[in-house]
Amino acid sequence: MMFFILLWQTCLLAFGTDACCGPGDECWPTQMAWNAFENSLSDANRNYTFPPIGEARAPFDQWPMMLNMKKVYHRPANQTTCYEELDFAKQSSFCKVSTANKPAANVSPAVVIWPASVSDVQKAVDFVRRNRLCLCVVGPANSESSRGMSTRNNCALLRTGVLRDMDWEPNDKTGGSVRLGAGLRFVEVYEAAENQQRLVVGGNCPQVGVVGWLLGGGHSAYSPAYGLGVDNVLNIEMVSANGSAVNITEGGMSFQDFGRAEVTTSNSTDLWWALRGGGGGTWGVVTAVTYKAHLLPQVTEFFVQAIFPWLGEAAMKIKLALYYDVSKLMGDKFSMYAAWVTVVSPEPAILFVAEVRYFGSNDDDACKRVRNEFLNVWKANISEKHNNTVMSVLDSLYGAYTGSDDPIFVALEPTTPSLYSEFGSAAATGMVDLRTDKTEFVRAVAACFGASIREGIVIQVLFFNTWTGLSGEQAVGAEASTPLAYGTRNGIFEIGVKVPEQRGVTEDENKHFSANVVQPLLNNALASVYFSETQYLLPDWKTRYWGSNATVRRLEQIKFAWDPESLLGCRNCIGDTSDHRIPPWPPWMFWITGALAFFCLVLLVMYCLRGGGQVKDGYEGLVQQ
Ligand SMILES: Cc1cc2nc3c(=O)[nH]c(=O)nc-3n(C[C@H](O)[C@H](O)[C@H](O)COP(=O)(O)OP(=O)(O)OC[C@H]3O[C@@H](n4cnc5c(N)ncnc54)[C@H](O)[C@@H]3O)c2cc1C
Known part of the structure; x- marks a missing residue:
């Protein structure tokens, strides 16, 4: 019996997600139904600031804004692609609001809904579910600009951008x-x-x-x-797939079904987890x-800069091992954001820039020790922070080293939309954690640098030392406090290798280098990957994000309980x-599999009824003997 229930669940999960009903399909709601739904939404003003596609460096206050947006936008029948030109102003209204910035992925929502209240969200979920x-x-669609993960083809895309309360x-x-x-x-x-001073x-x-x-x-x-x-x-407010408004905390949750006044409570912590x-x-x-909201801590910040002439992979391994050691020395009193960038001409070299934060005073022994390490062991320069960022410091370092006026662009997000869907925020990312094999990690990253210098393709290796998180090793697994994989929960730092758009390297060469050189090296060396910063095509993504199969199973059970369809x-x-x-399955497969499962279930019941009698006979036979 259990087998068939599991089969049914698997069928729902496996085949129920892919093909969405779209405009023109028989299942698509009539215009009248859409109009009635739209009229039911609140009339609040809908204004929103969009990420400037292809202009990743633009300051936030210069991002394009749309005022008095509609409640619902339908994809025009003749709208096949968006962002053929990287100019927000030149997009159709639908392209603007759908952030369909991945022409290569051929994925676009069919309709974009802008709820302005929790009740609007409930109405939208109810409408989508009933149909x-x-x-x-x-939300703000950062995953769109980094990895194109949130949109499904033909989905009803619900954008939360107008829900903007802030209560201190x-x-x-x-x-x-x-x-x-x-x-x-x-x-x-x-x-x-x-x-607020917080x-x-x-x-x-x-x-x-x-x-x-x-x-x-x-x-x-x-x-x-x-x-x-x-x-x-401390608290998460959510509208579930059946339209209930759910309030979730560490101790349990309360929920109010759509259209009902009574509130039910439960001490289940599944959703919180x-x-x-x-x-x-x-x-x-x-x-x-x-x-x-924390009281303001004392924070000391400084920059570390160094140029390492390229002396081969063996020398690079020593530098990377030093990075690992200094990161461990820092522990949870520091954070660091570092960029290592290969320079392929005039002379091959690696530029290193790090922005270090220390949670305490410059005069503390711990802070002095780390500064000395950089000065004496790394032979690096240290400068105090003056409104700079790693990127701008790297610009000047790059200019000074190469004699070039061209800025070097180092950022997490890719610079061309055509690369979005396949490479995500970086060519490859991975977590270096308390259990990572140091030798494996330095070998893999040094090999990336070696290949970059040999092939004359610049790479940027970004290190985020922000992960040690709370003193000591945190438990992981299905019974731990979160579903995060070991590396994400106990990371020392995250690595992201990027192959930026660059002169003299075609898009195909860039993609080939990313997919065939960088990704295998990093994927083989590092087991855990952070869900939010990941390559689009990632082998074993479930266990890389969430660790054990038991954790993944628990997540899948919770998903089924809260969103069975x-x-x-x-x-x-x-x-x-x-x-x-996985080849896409047509929607009728879902019904056929369901019918088959039901048929098998009936057969099993009949078999058990008959088989049960035989066992009884046999047992009685034994007793008689
Ligand atoms: C430039 C840049 C810098 C970054 N820096 C960091 C960093 O410092 N630290 C870090 O941890 N990550 C960082 N990231 C990664 C970032 O955390 C992810 O891209 C994250 O998914 C962004 O969330 P979002 O809500 O902005 O994006 P969205 O694309 O809107 O959403 C991301 C995912 O969350 C879901 N989602 C969003 N809102 C809701 C909602 N209201 N209800 C249900 N589901 C929702 C979406 O369906 C999607 O699956 C960075 C990304 C970029 C592009």
Whole structure:
């Protein structure tokens, strides 16, 4: 019996996610039904700031904005691609609001819905569910610019951008908390936090959304001292796949079914566990999150810069081993964001720049020790921070070394949309954690540098030392406090290798180098990958994000309990089967498999009834003997 229930669940999860009903299909709601739904949504003003596609360096206040948006946008019948030109102003309204910035992926929502309240979200989920459409969710859409993970073809895309409440509850002793609407980005939170004299742990790049960041785990420059996003969240408000408004905390949850007044409570912590690292918009539509607001700590910041002439892979291994050692020495009192960039001409070299934060005073022994390490062992320069970033410091270092006026562009996001869907935020990423084999890690990264110099293709290797998180080793697994894999929970640092767009290297050469050189090297050396910063085609993605099969199984069970029809889905999320290696199944397969499972179940029941009698006879026969 258990077997057939499992088969049924697998069928639902496996075949229920892929093919979404789209415009023109028989299942698509009539225009009248859409109009009635749209009229039921609130009339609040809908304004939103969009990420500037292809202009990753533009300051936030120069990002394009749309005022008085419609509640619902339908994809025009003749709209096949978006962003053939990288200019927001030249896009159709639908392309603007759908952020369909991955022409190569050929994935586009059929309709984009902008709810302005929790009740709007409930109405949208109910409408989508009743009409058996697919639902996908996007907040500020950073995963769109980094890896194209949230949209499914023909889905009804629910955008949370208008949900922008921000309520502070300061507390003089603990710091207090802040409740944030799901449409906010950290840039807005940090500005307000400065006025409140509080520290909120959030993404290093401030344009990251407050919900997507948390769902993946959420790392921050402050994580070594204050933990990941999953350690900083106090409350999650969500609309589930059946339209209930659910309030989720560490101690349990309460929920109110759509259209009902009564509130039910439960002490189940399944959703609390799954949402804190289970990744992406597959669990429900989060409408708000409450984070801890910390009292302001003392922070000392400085830059480290060095140029290492290229002396071969063996010498590079020594440098990388030093990086590993200094990172361990730093422990949870520091955070570091470092970039290593190969220079292929005039003379091959590696540029190194790191931005270091110490949670204490410059005069503390721990701080002096690390500074001395860089000065004496690394022979590096140290400068104090003056409103610089790693990128701008690297620009000047690069210019000084190569004699070039061209800026060197180092950023997490790719610079051309054509690379988005296949490579995500970096060609490859991985976690170096407390158990990582140091020799394996230095060998793999030194080999990336070696190949880069040999083939004359510049690579950027970014290191985020933000992960040690809370003192000591944190438990992982199905019974641990979060579903995060060992490397994400106990990382010392994350590595992301990028092959930037560059002169003299065609897009095909770039892709070939990424897929055939960089990715295998890193994927083989590092077991865990951070859900939110991952390559698009990642082998063994489930165990890389969540560790053990038992953890993945628990996540899948929770997904089935809360979304049995797989209404919600996203790329490489629990419930996703869209991986290109699995052939797409037509929707009728779902019904055939269900009917087969039912038929087998009937056969099994009949067999048991007959077989049960035989066992009884045999037993009686034995007794008689
Ligand atoms: C420039 C840049 C810098 C970054 N820096 C950091 C960093 O410092 N630390 C870090 O940890 N990560 C960082 N990231 C990765 C970032 O955390 C992920 O891209 C994350 O997914 C962004 O979340 P979002 O809400 O902005 O994006 P979205 O694309 O809107 O959402 C990401 C995922 O979350 C789901 N989701 C979003 N909102 C909701 C909601 N309200 N309800 C349900 N599901 C939802 C989406 O369906 C999708 O699966 C960075 C990314 C970029 C592009």
